[in-house]
Amino acid sequence: MFKRGQVETPINWIFVLMAGSVILLFFAIVIYRIQGTVEKQASATLITSLNSIFSGMGLSSDTSAVIPNLPNSELFFNCQGYSSGDLTGGFEERLTFAPSTLNIQPLIVWSMPWNMPFFISNFLFITTSNIKYVFVHDEAGASNSLKLKIEALLSEHITKQFVKSSSSLQEEGTITKFIFLNMDPESLHPSFINLRVNALKINANGVVSFYEKLPGVNKFELKLNPSSVFFDDATLIASIMVDNAEYYECMLSKAIKRYEQLAYIISERVSSLKSLVPVCNQRYNPAAANLYSFLSSTSFIEEKEEDVLSYLNNIKTLINQIKANNEELPLHSCPPIY
Amino acid sequence: MNKKAQLKMVENIGVLVIFLVLIVIVIIFFMAFQSGSIEEQVSEFKTRNAVQLATKIALLPEFQCRRNNVLEDHCIDILRMNSARLIMSDTANEDYYFRILGYSTIKTQSIYPEMFGVTLYNKVKPLFSNNDTFSIPISIYDPINKIYNYGILEVNVYG
Numbered sequence: 284m285f286k287r288g289q290v291e292t293p294i295n296w297i298f299v300l301m302a303g304s305v306i307l308l309f310f311a312i313v314i315y316r317i318q319g320t321v322e323k324q325a326s327a328t329l330i331t332s333l334n335s336i337f338s339g340m341g342l343s344s345d346t347s348a349v350i351p352n353l354p355n356s357e358l359f360f361n362c363q364g365y366s367s368g369d370l371t372g373g374f375e376e377r378l379t380f381a382p383s384t385l386n387i388q389p390l391i392v393w394s395m396p397w398n399m400p401f402f403i404s405n406f407l408f409i410t411t412s413n414i415k416y417v418f419v420h421d422e423a424g425a426s427n428s429l430k431l432k433i434e435a436l437l438s439e440h441i442t443k444q445f446v447k448s449s450s451s452l453q454e455e456g457t458i459t460k461f462i463f464l465n466m467d468p469e470s471l472h473p474s475f476i477n478l479r480v481n482a483l484k485i486n487a488n489g490v491v492s493f494y495e496k497l498p499g500v501n502k503f504e505l506k507l508n509p510s511s512v513f514f515d516d517a518t519l520i521a522s523i524m525v526d527n528a529e530y531y532e533c534m535l536s537k538a539i540k541r542y543e544q545l546a547y548i549i550s551e552r553v554s555s556l557k558s559l560v561p562v563c564n565q566r567y568n569p570a571a572a573n574l575y576s577f578l579s580s581t582s583f584i585e586e587k588e589e590d591v592l593s594y595l596n597n598i599k600t601l602i603n604q605i606k607a608n609n610e611e612l613p614l615h616s617c618p619p620i621y
Numbered sequence: 622m623n624k625k626a627q628l629k630m631v632e633n634i635g636v637l638v639i640f641l642v643l644i645v646i647v648i649i650f651f652m653a654f655q656s657g658s659i660e661e662q663v664s665e666f667k668t669r670n671a672v673q674l675a676t677k678i679a680l681l682p683e684f685q686c687r688r689n690n691v692l693e694d695h696c697i698d699i700l701r702m703n704s705a706r707l708i709m710s711d712t713a714n715e716d717y718y719f720r721i722l723g724y725s726t727i728k729t730q731s732i733y734p735e736m737f738g739v740t741l742y743n744k745v746k747p748l749f750s751n752n753d754t755f756s757i758p759i760s761i762y763d764p765i766n767k768i769y770n771y772g773i774l775e776v777n778v779y780g
Contacts, residue, residue: 298633302637306640309644342677344692376717396690401687402685402687403682544708545682547704548701549704551704551707552698555704618765621687
């Protein structure tokens with residue numbers, strides 16, 4: 284049997300061990316919680332900062348900026364919004380076009396007005412200088428016209444290259460997106476063989492087709508059939524900025540919805556002008572008729588390419604007519620329609 | 622155990638209890654400080670939200686004055702405003718505008734030369750606990766008479 288003194292010493296040590304463990308456990312839990320909170324706080328701060336940047340840039344037209352000092356993290360975009368880690372941020376009805384994944388250091392945010400022909404909204408383009416946009420064109424008229432148009436439209440901050448053939452360009456360690464201007468996608472240089480590469484074919488008639496090349500093959504496959512469309516400069520750039528056909532279609536349908544709301548307001552404004560400015564009543568008739576046709580032609584026809592083309596031609600004609608109506612009205616001392 | 626050992630044990634437990642009590646006091650103090658700071662942040666956020674909303678409304682193409690698609694700063698077109706009220710109250714667009722404007726009341730008040738007031742949007746939060754009001758000066762353009770009225774845009778955000 285143990286003596287009293289012999290029992291007391293181990294009990295003291297057990298007590299010290301237990302108390303020490305409790306104290307250590309307490310601090311370990313506190314540190315673990317604080318660490319988790321700090322990480323979440325960093326993501327939340329990033330989302331809040333991005334939201335402020337996107338809101339601010341979305342309000343001003345024709346602005347392009349490289350955003351410095353953002354923490355190096357990955358952002359995922361879809362038609363509803365974006366996410367970083369567990370946290371998500373919404374686009375808040377902003378018409379935003381971005382690649383599905385991008386590393387935000389350094390982030391390029393660029394806005395462009397969408398006029399159809401009256402102002403509908405600003406398109407917000409988000410990308411990074413780590414993504415290289417390679418435009419493949421030939422000397423033919425339509426391809427070269429597209430090249431000149433895109434060259435003039437693209438933001439100075441975007442990493443871009445114009446080439447005559449995609450097969451001569453070697454992989455350089457950056458994400459490369461190929462855009463074929465009025466020509467079919469060609470095979471790439473063998474250095475791209477193990478990479479997933481996105482491509483876009485832009486037809487001069489307004490049809491865009493999204494392609495993808497999977498690792499191990501050297502041939503682009505069409506991602507979404509039938510093809511999508513662009514109406515003007517802003518929608519043309521939007522199709523270049525995204526790498527996902529579904530995202531583009533979804534954002535474009537949101538844009539069309541927005542356009543319907545604004546076209547309705549302009550149409551109501553014309554009705555008010557007709558009744559409030561009787562002298563100009565007759566002069567508003569063509570504009571009112573064109574706006575009415577415009578409003579009734581917004582549904583997409585996607586079954587056949589000839590339907591898509593006829594729809595596009597119809598929209599482009601109406602835009603030009605409404606623009607001409609608007610320019611003509613002040614010459615007769617009538618308030619313009621927009 | 623002898624009395625000396627018992628005393629030592631009680632002394633150890635006492636030290637531990639005091640230590641834990643001190644930790645609890647520190648935690649309570651820290652949390653109280655944090656909650657004060659959170660309340661301050663919430664109030665700051667609400668005011669900022671009202672300011673942002675007022676700026677957002679002044680820049681909504683539904684109301685904006687534009688000449689050849691060039692924006693005129695802080696200007697609302699009367700005809701657009703009246704048409705926009707119709708589309709904003711339409712049930713098909715209710716969700717869209719709620720996502721932008723949330724629970725708020727937005728009014729324009731023309732002060733000079735004409736005096737009139739128009740409620741552009743009104744969605745009051747059921748059982749709201751507080752509301753923040755923010756006003757910005759704006760021009761209200763009458764394209765028929767080509768007159769700019771001086772007015773204010775009043776935004777009331779419900780929390």
